[in-house]
Amino acid sequence: MKKSIFTQYNKIKRTLYRWLIVYCVLLGGSITVVYGTELRVDDLLDQQTFHTELLSRREFVGPFVQQALRYNPSLQAADAQFQAARASIKSAGVLPNPKLQLSHFIESIQTRTGPQEQAIMLQQAIPWPTKLSRKRDIAEAQAQALWHAAISEQFKVVDKVAKGVLDIAYLEKALEISQRHLSLLEQLVAVVKTRVESGGGLSQLLHLQVEVAQVEDRLAWQTAEVASQTSMLEALLGKEEGRKRLNLSWQVPPPLREDKSLWLRASVEQSPQIKMLEALEDSSDARLRLAKLVNLPDFSVGINRISTGEAINSDMPDSGKDPWAVVVGVSLPLWQGANQAKIREANFSRQAVSAKLKALELSIKAKTRSRIIALSDAEQRLSRYQSEILPLAKQAREIAESSYLTGKADILSVIDSDRALLNLQQKYWRAAADAWIARWQLTTLSGGLWLN
Numbered sequence: 001m002k003k004s005i006f007t008q009y010n011k012i013k014r015t016l017y018r019w020l021i022v023y024c025v026l027l028g029g030s031i032t033v034v035y036g037t038e039l040r041v042d043d044l045l046d047q048q049t050f051h052t053e054l055l056s057r058r059e060f061v062g063p064f065v066q067q068a069l070r071y072n073p074s075l076q077a078a079d080a081q082f083q084a085a086r087a088s089i090k091s092a093g094v095l096p097n098p099k100l101q102l103s104h105f106i107e108s109i110q111t112r113t114g115p116q117e118q119a120i121m122l123q124q125a126i127p128w129p130t131k132l133s134r135k136r137d138i139a140e141a142q143a144q145a146l147w148h149a150a151i152s153e154q155f156k157v158v159d160k161v162a163k164g165v166l167d168i169a170y171l172e173k174a175l176e177i178s179q180r181h182l183s184l185l186e187q188l189v190a191v192v193k194t195r196v197e198s199g200g201g202l203s204q205l206l207h208l209q210v211e212v213a214q215v216e217d218r219l220a221w222q223t224a225e226v227a228s229q230t231s232m233l234e235a236l237l238g239k240e241e242g243r244k245r246l247n248l249s250w251q252v253p254p255p256l257r258e259d260k261s262l263w264l265r266a267s268v269e270q271s272p273q274i275k276m277l278e279a280l281e282d283s284s285d286a287r288l289r290l291a292k293l294v295n296l297p298d299f300s301v302g303i304n305r306i307s308t309g310e311a312i313n314s315d316m317p318d319s320g321k322d323p324w325a326v327v328v329g330v331s332l333p334l335w336q337g338a339n340q341a342k343i344r345e346a347n348f349s350r351q352a353v354s355a356k357l358k359a360l361e362l363s364i365k366a367k368t369r370s371r372i373i374a375l376s377d378a379e380q381r382l383s384r385y386q387s388e389i390l391p392l393a394k395q396a397r398e399i400a401e402s403s404y405l406t407g408k409a410d411i412l413s414v415i416d417s418d419r420a421l422l423n424l425q426q427k428y429w430r431a432a433a434d435a436w437i438a439r440w441q442l443t444t445l446s447g448g449l450w451l452n
Contacts, residue, residue: 072237089136092140145279149276203257265443281353
């Protein structure tokens, strides 16, 4: 007589409970190590100083940096990628899910103790022990690399925002200078018209009106350019407010008191781009170590139980008793050609990352030196304009206007002196913006080092 379905269900349940105890023992070690790995990544997050947050408090650019760090979509994407990699650490380096297999015999196999009706097997794959730890190392290094990549993306956005704000600041200052220049020219037009009405030559008035039209054209272009640059900046900030101008209030940067060479050293020691490749190098090392384990076997253990019905002869010893079996398996890494190819692939990948790291270090050093040169050049231009060129240009303009009013010079001399002063004032503020931009670029290249 066959056993009832309820009896068979109880047998299966007891089997699962017994195997669950064995499985938890095997899995315990993996859970402990994964938890420790997650703690190491958390320590990395806690120990790192987020220089980008400090930069959000710097000068007039700081508020825009703060807004970009909060709302920029590319930064949100980079952070989500890191969080995904961080979450994957929990699933890396743990035992694979066990496999439950149920077999029901269409035709029962008759044995001495009764007919075999169905079989249930629970099996757990167990890779070579160090393979699991290597997988954890890979996942952890990958998460660290993506974290440094997220920080690197922050600095890239900060650099773009700073340059955008400073370019707009220069354009607004140039627009202000052009408006003052136009106002002076319009006053001069009134003087020249009076002279023309008194019998003076008309050609001077025409020259002046042409100059006024050119300044108005420059004003129109500068206004459109400010609106265009502001729109591009809002895209970086992650918010569309439809502003046409920022109306920034800013000053020429003060001279640096600290040594510029500090930026060069910090650009290699603190660069998140370099740290990202260093983490990828660690990941490549772990992948190479894992690949070298490909020639080692993996194992599997399991329990097999066969449900048996009552024997034809009910007096038969062990009639209806379910047999148990312990199943042990081992993989056979026979294909050495394929295994060696995996090792070579991992080795070349590791060499590629190392070469990229060296190339990046050279590139960052070159960019840092270039920006230091650009900063020094901008500071020298500021000094020349402030101490020599602008005072001379203002003096020449005053002399030209005075000479014109006394009849010793024509209107062309006044126009030329005004135009020269306008161009020099705009170049002065362009040098100021370039100096600020170079400082921000050096700060982002060096991982957030701000020099006063």
